[in-house]
Amino acid sequence: MKMNRGCSTARRKPGPFKIGSISAASSRALRGCLAVCVVVTCVAASQPAVAQAPPAPVSPPARFLVVLDAAHGGDDPGGRLSNGQPEKTFTLALSIRLRSLLGARGIQVVTTRESDATVAPNRRAEIANHANAQACLSLHASESGSGIHLFASSLAPAQPARFPAWKTAQAAWVTRSLALAGVLNSALLHAGMNVTLGRIALPAIDSMTCPAIAIEIAPERVPGHPSAAELDDPAYQARVAEAVAAALLEWRTEAHQP
């Protein structure tokens, strides 16, 4: 701004200014000042061209953000686990554990709840959509079945729309969600766990505009044995969280590839 004001002065004053009416020293000083103003004018005029030049080749690292949705909470306890613990408590503990693991690996995390609070499914989707995340995980737990159940939305894949319908917003992301399920499946299998893949109509993830997967953790049961790992086994919980964190690291690598 100051340079622009100097520029206008340099253009306006030379015409009417009477150099002969002042001393020679003053005249030299004024000429020097005018020369400086001309130089400054040229520099100022050249600055926009510099600003329009292409950015430096060094680009900042791409943003990678994960949304962790601890299912249920508050008035909605979810299912009841074998040790009497409500599902909402288990999912919150797993969300906090995963957040720490991902934070330690340099991954930004947004959680839908940090305490035993009631969060409506629509609000969960709003949080995920505002975060513009690269992966959204809805965490669940159940005593039914065995191992880890991965569910993508059962919506049929659709082309992205400028204004997608709220209840079917996930349709444009189903293909990416299935790819994320594949990465999670590989990591969990690598960790030696039973994995089941499926599709589900779940209101929370059907409205998300990000690759979204519902993960349900069940006790690991081996035929012929009472139970290989229960849900309240800390080692089992840690194994699941480590495998999910490894999968998200892999997903980040894939997301950053051109």
Next chain:
Amino acid sequence: MIPRYQTILFVVLLVASVVMSVVLWQLRERAHQRLIAGQDSAPTQAPQVAPSEQATLLVANDSDSSLLAQIQSLPLPLDPGARARAVLGKLLDLYAAPDAAHPVPGGGSSIAQVFLLPAQTQIPATGPDTGPNSAPNSTNSTEPKPGMTNSSQTGPELAVVNLTGAFVSGHPSGLETETLTLLSICGTLHANLPRVTQVRFLVDGQSRATLAGHADLTRTYLTADAAPTEVTHP
């Protein structure tokens, strides 16, 4: 000496009492005759026992999240709605058995009714938005009745399965178990009534958000989705 007007009033009241007694006696006789006539019209023949037929049930298995087809022989009525209810009742009886691979309490009585209606040719992916009473009427303006179907209808049909509240409240909570229950119901309906291509669920005649906290009950399910899910093992 009794005044004349009192004598006349007494006689009028006496006559009125007699007339009313006669009328009441006749009404009582008519009611008795109607009761006897109603008893005469009661069915005296025993209902026909439907012949046993083979039905295909898609039975869920929690251990590998699969739907396995089982052939069962059971008496099936001719009416499509009653037939659908009988088949689903048998399916839920299997789930209520002690050694079930997909344990769900309740049994066959958990299916209150099954309505069969002409299906919409195009449905939204999540089905119409639901109010408390909108689900069955969203596809047909007429009030559905149990077992109602259009015999001349040859196109795809929508089955509205009305579950009992006791079944839903006793259903185990979980993504997998709830999804398997719904998909096995859809697949079993389509296997035995091929014209059924869409299924909606009610609970005690009302729309409900989820089965047991997870699976969406407000949407229309396609029977084509009831295929065995992929299973992977290490």
